[in-house]
Amino acid sequence: MTRALLLDRFRWVDGHADLWPVFRDGEAFAEVVRALAEPFRDAGVTAVCGIESRGFLLGGAVALELGVGFAAVRKAAGMFPGEKLTRETDPDYRGFRHVLRMQRSALSPGDRVLLVDDWIETGSQALAVRALVLEAGAELIGCAVLVDQLGPAARPRLGRLHALLTADELPEC
Template sequence: MNLKSLIRTIPDYPKPGIQFRDITTLLKDAEGLRQVVKALAERYGDAGVDKVVGIESRGFIIAAAVAYELGLGFVPVRKQGKLPGTVLGHDYELEYGSDRVEIHSDAIEPGERILLLDDLIATGGTAEAATVLINKLGGEIVACAFIINLIDLGGDARLQKLGYTTYSLCSFEGE
């Protein structure tokens, strides 16, 4: 199955010049969704992962499904103020301004092996912020995996320079 054919491109969203890669068309395709979950679960099924962490919001969909398939727990990384209880947060820079992501302070035990999943890697800022949180809680990141890698934006390379193993099911370049 060609996953790229199931991903819709929306030009000039959320601003002019951006080619938004929309996975909702992939998600509504039962076989496409099944293939994504199966591919990621098979890849990491023998990796000794203890928990799957997903980044808000589309990353939740895939990460929770993969966690279920692997028989593991799911941990959300959310934008500031969305999680109840005690959280640990990390600020990171965006193209224009900054943002903050948070995780429950009791979500990961020291030494747990973590698979970090999101729908898409662009510049890598949000994924890097999530790795900081996981590390602060003592988690060991096995891999950072994505459905889509926007190669030209360098997020994949950014995470690799930090020492993380990355994987994507498909990629887009120069668009």
């Protein structure tokens, strides 16, 4: 049901994937959040991480669904007070590197963290978040995403990955 819901609202605009209509539809958004959280309900999650911007929306909502807090991961340009942990990503699908930051106080040793985002392609950002989580003394227990386009090389390094769709299921551009 969630797959059909996502596919009904997915579109290509000027060659770019557009998932924003999911956020505009309250029922669809709620269903997507439940579906992202479901496999991790009994995993002992103590915090959810999300990378700006859609990861903030999805991650915050999944954190509420699971009854835990949210730890924001920002890209280099945004305001972010306090001491930070930082990691530079490997090149993404466009060849860009990003500096990701998380407040040192966002996670505690022993936290069990779920990363939530909209799309995973190369895994470069997810692997950088994993390094941030480990540096904080926490454990990344998995990733939940709307669309999985991850290649086989990065998959074993990320651990458990739950996706609502694969990129192969999307309509052609």
